[in-house]
Amino acid sequence: MSAVPPLPRWADLVLLPALNLLAAFFVCGLIVLAIGENPITALGVMIKGAFVYPGSLGYTLYYTTNFIFTGLAVAVAFHAMMFNIGGEGQAYVGGLGAGLISLSLAGVMPALIVLPLAVLGAALFGAAWGIMPGYLQAKRGSHIVITTIMFNFIAASLMVWLLAGPLIEPGQMSPQTPKFEPAGQLPSFQAMMAAVGIKTANSPLNLSFLIALAALFGFWVLIWRTRLGYEIRTVGQNPEAARYAGINVPRVIIITLAISGALAGLMATNEILGVQHRVVLNFTAGYGFTGIAVALMGRNHPIGIFLASLLFGALYQGGAELDFEFQSITREMVLLIQGMIILFSGALAYMFNPPVARLLARYAAKREAAHV
Amino acid sequence: MAGAAEPLGSASKPPHAIELRAISKAFGLVEANKNIDLVVEPGTIHGIIGENGAGKSTLMNILYGLHRADSGEMIISGAPVQIHSSADAIACGIGMVHQHFMLVPNFTVLENVMLGSEGGTLLAEGRKETRGTLQKLADEYGMTVDADALAGDLPVGLQQRVEILKALKGGAKILILDEPTGVLTPQEAASLFKILETLKQDGVTILLITHKLEEIMAATDSVSIMRRGEMVGHRSTAETNPEELAELMVGRKVLLRVDKGTSQPGDVDLSVAGLTCTSSEGVQLLSDMSFEVRAGEILGVAGIAGNGQSELLEALCGMRPPTAGTIKILGQTITADGHSDPQIMRQVGLAHIPEDRHKYGLVLGFEARENAILGYHYSKHTGAGRLIDSKAVTAHCQGLMNAHDVRPDNPHLAAKNFSGGNQQKLVIARELDAAPGVLIVGQPTRGVDIGAIEFIHKELIVLRDAGAAILLVSVELEEVLSLSDRIMVMNDGQQVGIIDRSGANEQTLGLMMAGIAPDNAA
Numbered sequence: 001m002s003a004v005p006p007l008p009r010w011a012d013l014v015l016l017p018a019l020n021l022l023a024a025f026f027v028c029g030l031i032v033l034a035i036g037e038n039p040i041t042a043l044g045v046m047i048k049g050a051f052v053y054p055g056s057l058g059y060t061l062y063y064t065t066n067f068i069f070t071g072l073a074v075a076v077a078f079h080a081m082m083f084n085i086g087g088e089g090q091a092y093v094g095g096l097g098a099g100l101i102s103l104s105l106a107g108v109m110p111a112l113i114v115l116p117l118a119v120l121g122a123a124l125f126g127a128a129w130g131i132m133p134g135y136l137q138a139k140r141g142s143h144i145v146i147t148t149i150m151f152n153f154i155a156a157s158l159m160v161w162l163l164a165g166p167l168i169e170p171g172q173m174s175p176q177t178p179k180f181e182p183a184g185q186l187p188s189f190q191a192m193m194a195a196v197g198i199k200t201a202n203s204p205l206n207l208s209f210l211i212a213l214a215a216l217f218g219f220w221v222l223i224w225r226t227r228l229g230y231e232i233r234t235v236g237q238n239p240e241a242a243r244y245a246g247i248n249v250p251r252v253i254i255i256t257l258a259i260s261g262a263l264a265g266l267m268a269t270n271e272i273l274g275v276q277h278r279v280v281l282n283f284t285a286g287y288g289f290t291g292i293a294v295a296l297m298g299r300n301h302p303i304g305i306f307l308a309s310l311l312f313g314a315l316y317q318g319g320a321e322l323d324f325e326f327q328s329i330t331r332e333m334v335l336l337i338q339g340m341i342i343l344f345s346g347a348l349a350y351m352f353n354p355p356v357a358r359l360l361a362r363y364a365a366k367r368e369a370a371h372v
Numbered sequence: 373m374a375g376a377a378e379p380l381g382s383a384s385k386p387p388h389a390i391e392l393r394a395i396s397k398a399f400g401l402v403e404a405n406k407n408i409d410l411v412v413e414p415g416t417i418h419g420i421i422g423e424n425g426a427g428k429s430t431l432m433n434i435l436y437g438l439h440r441a442d443s444g445e446m447i448i449s450g451a452p453v454q455i456h457s458s459a460d461a462i463a464c465g466i467g468m469v470h471q472h473f474m475l476v477p478n479f480t481v482l483e484n485v486m487l488g489s490e491g492g493t494l495l496a497e498g499r500k501e502t503r504g505t506l507q508k509l510a511d512e513y514g515m516t517v518d519a520d521a522l523a524g525d526l527p528v529g530l531q532q533r534v535e536i537l538k539a540l541k542g543g544a545k546i547l548i549l550d551e552p553t554g555v556l557t558p559q560e561a562a563s564l565f566k567i568l569e570t571l572k573q574d575g576v577t578i579l580l581i582t583h584k585l586e587e588i589m590a591a592t593d594s595v596s597i598m599r600r601g602e603m604v605g606h607r608s609t610a611e612t613n614p615e616e617l618a619e620l621m622v623g624r625k626v627l628l629r630v631d632k633g634t635s636q637p638g639d640v641d642l643s644v645a646g647l648t649c650t651s652s653e654g655v656q657l658l659s660d661m662s663f664e665v666r667a668g669e670i671l672g673v674a675g676i677a678g679n680g681q682s683e684l685l686e687a688l689c690g691m692r693p694p695t696a697g698t699i700k701i702l703g704q705t706i707t708a709d710g711h712s713d714p715q716i717m718r719q720v721g722l723a724h725i726p727e728d729r730h731k732y733g734l735v736l737g738f739e740a741r742e743n744a745i746l747g748y749h750y751s752k753h754t755g756a757g758r759l760i761d762s763k764a765v766t767a768h769c770q771g772l773m774n775a776h777d778v779r780p781d782n783p784h785l786a787a788k789n790f791s792g793g794n795q796q797k798l799v800i801a802r803e804l805d806a807a808p809g810v811l812i813v814g815q816p817t818r819g820v821d822i823g824a825i826e827f828i829h830k831e832l833i834v835l836r837d838a839g840a841a842i843l844l845v846s847v848e849l850e851e852v853l854s855l856s857d858r859i860m861v862m863n864d865g866q867q868v869g870i871i872d873r874s875g876a877n878e879q880t881l882g883l884m885m886a887g888i889a890p891d892n893a894a
Contacts, residue, residue: 230749234746322634
């Protein structure tokens with residue numbers, strides 16, 4: 001096997017992800033063709049469904065918000081070479097934190113106090129759920145992948161017990177909390193726009209989208225502009241050099257997992273504080289896991305994560321439209337398309353690296369030869 | 373696979389057990405083995421000695437089929453052979469005990485020994501046979517091991533015994549032991565050598581790879597010496613001495629010219645008393661080291677690589693907590709029970725140029741400017757604010773690069789894209805810039821081109837003359853001789869002695885490196 005020449009930066013950041021996406025869409029197109037539909041028409045429906053129809057952009061951005069949070073959660077841990085699979089559980093428990101604050105305070109305090117506290121609660125509960133596996137990894141050597149997965153199950157069981165027991169809405173059968181008072185609900189985008197006199201279509205998009213954008217910026221500052229971020233990256237890239245530098249490696253791992261858990265927990269601000277307005281069963285719906293693909297595709301950089309989140313948001317929303325418009329394309333078909341994208345951009349992210357790198361190297365050599 | 377068996381030796385004399393002719397092997401640009409010739413007589417213990425990285429393990433891995441030689445011939449027991457895998461080697465009667473054991477810790481001794489020769493789908497048959505073989509070997513060589521104990525539960529000495537049994541069970545007539553005593557206590561090592569002697573009596577040929585002179589002298593019949601990928605000599609053990617071997621291993625080289633005046637030693641800035649380090653397995657790494665380094669002098673530490681120099685560096689810079697003793701740096705005392713932390717050492721005024729720039733000194737994926745603040749990311753170089761001042765970091769790195777001639781002088785280039793010499797200059801620039809009172813230096817010019825070597829040596833002298841106390845560890849004898857004001861020699865984790873540079877030459881140091889203390893040692 002010959003050595004693969006290094007890939008130019010632009011190709012690594014733009015060309016490869018584009019090729020991966022293209023390959024995923026190509027395979028999906030074949031499948032759509034196989035069940036007797038026109039893939040081009042289907043793609044058109046998806047794009048319209050995600051961006052064009054009234055309210056569709058709001059829906060797309062609402063999904064995007066979830067992916068930004070869970071993608072950032074995975075990415076921050078990645079920078080310390082920690083594989084946090086527990087975003088799902090951390091987000092779930094984050095919902096509990098947000099819910100408890102809104103439930104207990106929304107009736108007695110104004111929104112300006114309750115909402116910041118509820119957002120903080122989501123982050124703190126998520127962080128707590130991340131700290132435990134972080135501690136076990138750093139101090140006891142329990143592998144983070146195993147423990148975070150197990151903590152997902154613990155979170156799920158805990159939440160079922162709480163929602164079906166102590167927190168259940170009195171007199172109701174479904175396992176969910178009572179609805180929050182208005183002071184515990186994040187304002188929707190529609191309401192905010194209406195307040196300044198702009199009429200927009202109805203969508204679940206809410207203030208948490210702005211929190212997500214702030215988190216993207218905060219992530220960039222943390223990783224590339226703070227001493228903690230420097231320590232996180234050093235631990236991730238060369239733990240021995242970190243030890244040499246006097247960085248407390250276990251401490252950095254625990255803090256990183258706390259931040260990761262907090263970011264995952266913030267996902268609940270969108271779902272719980274922004275949309276459901278109550279804590280419901282399984283509101284995390286796999287966003288925590290998809291966050292891994294988002295982080296991989298976004299190369300652990302805020303800009304990449306935003307673009308990948310937007311793509312997945314569009315897929316979720318456009319996919320729902322497909323399901324709606326085509327008799328033969330079902331919800332499962334949409335899941336399959338999402339699965340393909342995750343497969344090609346996540347699991348097989350570097351599949352096209354060797355051939356593309358060789359091709360570019362040959363092209364560069366030829367051009368050089370022509371110049372001489 | 374054994375080729376056509378054509379005995380080469382004369383009828384009266386048995387053929388050589390091993391004959392290697394002109395073996396060469398390169399990894400990329402690194403020539404690990406250059407034109408190696410080796411002859412080993414059957415029924416002898418043959419030592420191969422050389423420093424770490426001299427190419428001993430590569431040669432043995434070629435013999436055992438783990439690497440393929442680029443060129444050269446191998447003749448085993450008189451028959452030319454091609455060995456392409458360890459299975460071929462075993463078929464030729466070669467067994468190997470690796471430096472790091474290849475045992476399955478959760479398997480019993482029996483299961484480990486039968487691994488690779490289970491014999492059929494059901495294990496019962498192979499189990500019975502192996503148990504019988506184990507018993508026979510135990511009776512013959514006194515190598516008793518509980519066949520049903522879990523390999524992971526055994527002490528290292530016994531684990532190694534299992535490895536030897538495994539090799540013998542495979543029918544090995546030639547046994548390669550790669551650094552067998554590195555992990556053993558002295559008692560375990562003694563018992564190992566007793567076993568090797570018995571095996572030899574029984575006609576087994578043993579190749580003993582080591583960098584420890586005393587083992588060669590104690591256990592072998594003949595010895596081959598390697599240096600930097602080349603075979604530099606063959607000796608009969610009875611006709612050589614540790615001094616000669618040490619010289620051959622380290623090599624005589626022309627002294628580099630270093631312009632330096634006489635030192636003006638000042639106060640004692642680094643003082644070490646009774647420093648002892650024991651590994652978690654209970655192996656004594658450093659024992660009872662006591663020495664002083666004064667301001668304005670360089671104390672060179674010489675010794676054959678692997679005799680505790682690395683551990684000394686680690687202990688002094690706070691990366692390895694000492695088990696006993698004290699370290700006093702610029703008036704501040706760090707005791708064994710105290711918190712060992714490189715950050716604290718830096719704060720008291722110690723800087724450390726690590727032995728291995730890739731492992732410790734640099735984060736290769738980081739930009740040069742990010743590496744320029746490694747260990748100093750809380751210093752003023754990152755700006756005064758809560759956030760890292762990116763411009764300040766770049767400017768700081770640019771300054772270092774200009775002052776210390778790091779090329780290319782681009783702070784944004786990733787560390788991995790610099791040449792070895794410039795990587796090292798970057799590390800040295802960072803550490804010298806801290807204006808340390810005490811500087812700990814390990815192998816400052818390893819893998820560095822001649823121009824950079826001169827520059828680095830000059831920088832160390834300038835720092836000395838500015839009044840720093842410098843402790844310099846190097847396996848390059850010439851480097852120690854040309855830079856040091858006093859020289860301490862280490863052997864087996866202990867200091868053999870400290871002598872003045874004026875009284876030191878390669879002969880005295882060679883003797884001391886072999887563990888023989890001179891009369892005039894301080």
